[in-house]
Amino acid sequence: MEKREKKKFTVPHIYVLLFCVIIFCSILTWVLPAGEFDRVQNEAGREVVVAGSYHSVEPSPVGAFDTIKAVYNGMLNGSGVIFFVFLAYASIGLIISTGAFNGLIGKMLKNLRGKSRVIIIPIFILVLGISSSTIGIFEEAFPFIPIFVGISIAMGYDAVVGLAIVALGVGLGYAGAIMNPFTVGMANSIAGLPQLTGVSFRIISHLITIVIASIFTIRYALKIQDDPTKSYVYGDDFSHIAMKSEDLENHVFGIREKLVLIVFAIGIAVIVWGVKVHGWYFEDLSAVFMIMGVISALIKGDRLNDIGHKFSRSFKDVAMACMLIGFARGILVVLEQGHIIDTIIYGLSIPLNQMPKWFTGVAMLFVQTILNFIIPSGSGQAVTSMPIMAPLSDIIGLSRQVSVLAFQFGDGLSNIIWPTCMAPIMCGLAGVKIEKWWKFIVPLFIILFIAQAVLVTIAAYIW
Numbered sequence: 001m002e003k004r005e006k007k008k009f010t011v012p013h014i015y016v017l018l019f020c021v022i023i024f025c026s027i028l029t030w031v032l033p034a035g036e037f038d039r040v041q042n043e044a045g046r047e048v049v050v051a052g053s054y055h056s057v058e059p060s061p062v063g064a065f066d067t068i069k070a071v072y073n074g075m076l077n078g079s080g081v082i083f084f085v086f087l088a089y090a091s092i093g094l095i096i097s098t099g100a101f102n103g104l105i106g107k108m109l110k111n112l113r114g115k116s117r118v119i120i121i122p123i124f125i126l127v128l129g130i131s132s133s134t135i136g137i138f139e140e141a142f143p144f145i146p147i148f149v150g151i152s153i154a155m156g157y158d159a160v161v162g163l164a165i166v167a168l169g170v171g172l173g174y175a176g177a178i179m180n181p182f183t184v185g186m187a188n189s190i191a192g193l194p195q196l197t198g199v200s201f202r203i204i205s206h207l208i209t210i211v212i213a214s215i216f217t218i219r220y221a222l223k224i225q226d227d228p229t230k231s232y233v234y235g236d237d238f239s240h241i242a243m244k245s246e247d248l249e250n251h252v253f254g255i256r257e258k259l260v261l262i263v264f265a266i267g268i269a270v271i272v273w274g275v276k277v278h279g280w281y282f283e284d285l286s287a288v289f290m291i292m293g294v295i296s297a298l299i300k301g302d303r304l305n306d307i308g309h310k311f312s313r314s315f316k317d318v319a320m321a322c323m324l325i326g327f328a329r330g331i332l333v334v335l336e337q338g339h340i341i342d343t344i345i346y347g348l349s350i351p352l353n354q355m356p357k358w359f360t361g362v363a364m365l366f367v368q369t370i371l372n373f374i375i376p377s378g379s380g381q382a383v384t385s386m387p388i389m390a391p392l393s394d395i396i397g398l399s400r401q402v403s404v405l406a407f408q409f410g411d412g413l414s415n416i417i418w419p420t421c422m423a424p425i426m427c428g429l430a431g432v433k434i435e436k437w438w439k440f441i442v443p444l445f446i447i448l449f450i451a452q453a454v455l456v457t458i459a460a461y462i463w
Contacts, residue, residue: 017419017434018327022070025331029338030061036342054346062338070337074330075323082322084282085142085425090314091293092143097310098300100260103253105151117155118221122214124148125169129210132173138415138422141170143289145429146317149238157221158231159238160440163430164220167416167423167441168213175412175452176206183411187382187404192390198401198463205405205455209413209448216444232436260296267292324424331420335374344374349389361402361456364389368410369449373418382407399463402456409452417445 038053062070075082095101105120128144131137149162177184178199188197224231271288274280280288297307335341348367355363368389389403415421419434423441427434 015323015327018324018331018424019071021420022327022330022334023067025334026062026064026067026070026338029334029340032338032340032343034059034339034343035346036339037346054342057339060337060339062334066337067334070330070333071327073333074328075326077333078325078329080282081139082325084286085139085322085325086315086318087286088139088289089143089318089429090311091289092147093314093317094293094297094302094307094310095260095264096147097302098257098260098296100253100257100264100296101147103257104261105154107253118218120151120155121161121165121217121221122210124165125172125210125214125217128166128169129173129176129206132170133177133206138170138174141166142425142429145426149430152221153238155221156225156228158224158228159233159236159430159432160231160437161217161221161224163426163432163437164213164217164440167426168210168217171413171416172206172209172213172448173412174415175409176202176209177408177412178202178206183382184404184408187386187407193400193404198405198459201455201459201462202405205452208455209451212448212451213444216447220440232439233432236431236433236436238431256299256301259299263292263295263299318429320428322425324428328420328424332374341374345371358457358460360393360398361406361460362453364403364406365410365449365453365456368407369414370410372411372414373420382411398460401463402460405459406456409456413445413448413452417441 034057035054036057038050038055040050128137128141132141145163145166147162148165149159152158152162152165174183184202228234267288271280271285274284274288278284294307297310302310335344348370352360352363352367386403386407389407390400393400393403415423416426417423417438423437424434427437430437
């Protein structure tokens with residue numbers, strides 16, 4: 001009698017996975033009671049939750065047809081992000097096609113041999129982390145994912161390393177934010193705290209987590225360098241974005257390439273100025289990226305038709321990642337239609353009142369991490385949870401700074417692991433299957449979560 005081969009479990013396609021989450025949330029709207037908090041405008045003009053105002057509302061469970069419609073409505077809900085990623089990715093693609101980055105990295109690689117090349121990993125995690133921590137760069141870094149994937153492969157590592165550089169940079173930047181206006185800036189405002197309160201501790205926390213993440217990633221990279229078969233993506237095809245070390249090292253780095261990098265640096269400076277001074281968002285940032293890309297291509301000698309063809313190819317390459325944004329936003333649409341987001345938040349906040357003071361900060365961190373699965377928006381999570389967590393800190397006897405720290409820790413790092421947040425989009429851009437990314441990131445996530453829990457506990461005693 002022939003033995004049947006056991007079928008190996010495989011993670012469903014990411015579209016299937018996210019739609020299953022949409023269905024699960026739709027079922028929850030039939031199970032959980034509908035409820036809401038009252039909301040008012042604070043002094044800054046933002047609509048915030050009134051603590052202690054939770055009340056039941058008329059149930060509005062989401063039916064089967066509305067569940068399917070949630071995908072389309074999610075596309076509409078996330079249209080700003082979707083079109084920004086399309087345009088920014090295509091614009092950065094024009095800059096990449098000039099070979100300027102290849103020439104710069106090639107010059108660096110000529111001076112770095114063997115295992116010393118891993119120094120590039122912490123350098124770029126730190127650079128992206130600082131950008132994310134200060135001006136709130138996150139989606140803006142997505143176009144750089146294919147660049148670092150190609151560079152990592154050329155250095156003898158794999159696509160996971162390239163993805164990790166960008167994901168950890170922006171994720172830890174949000175988690176250790178110093179003055180990110182979209183997260184810690186908004187949270188401090190809602191909690192009634194000065195904008196740069198606790199900045200020294202936040203900087204230390206950011207650096208500690210960057211060191212931990214860099215060591216973890218470097219160890220993995222060196223293991224792959226010694227034995228490529230140990231890569232989580234061994235055998236997968238990355239020929240469309242892979243680079244060769246020899247090609248990088250011998251790449252031209254002349255006046256045109258240097259001019260492109262100058263244009264790029266000026267563009268980033270303009271973005272920083274626009275965000276900080278004028279509060280620019282996706283509409284303005286998309287325009288700056290397009291200007292940078294077109295000017296760079298013209299400097300390299302591309303004709304207008306060449307630019308059009310390159311834009312078209314980039315749109316095709318990034319289409320899947322952009323669709324994932326809509327699927328992920330569909331989850332939020334269902335929860336909002338069913339009026340159960342506030343119910344979940346209220347239910348999670350109740351146990352915090354019963355915990356010892358020293359452990360409450362860690363519990364807040366856990367709650368905020370779970371909330372980011374449901375509300376995949378840093379600013380959205382801030383205006384929803386901080387009006388509850390800040391007064392709760394007062395009742396328990398904790399500093400409100402602790403509740404803000406727990407919020408930014410919980411929001412930042414989980415962005416790169418939850419399927420409802422940025423993980424599937426980043427994986428799509430890198431060409432890495434999400435289950436293979438989870439193999440790498442979950443152990444590191446646990447280590448970093450423990451480190452953050454320790455930091456929150458320390459903060460509870462010193463603030």
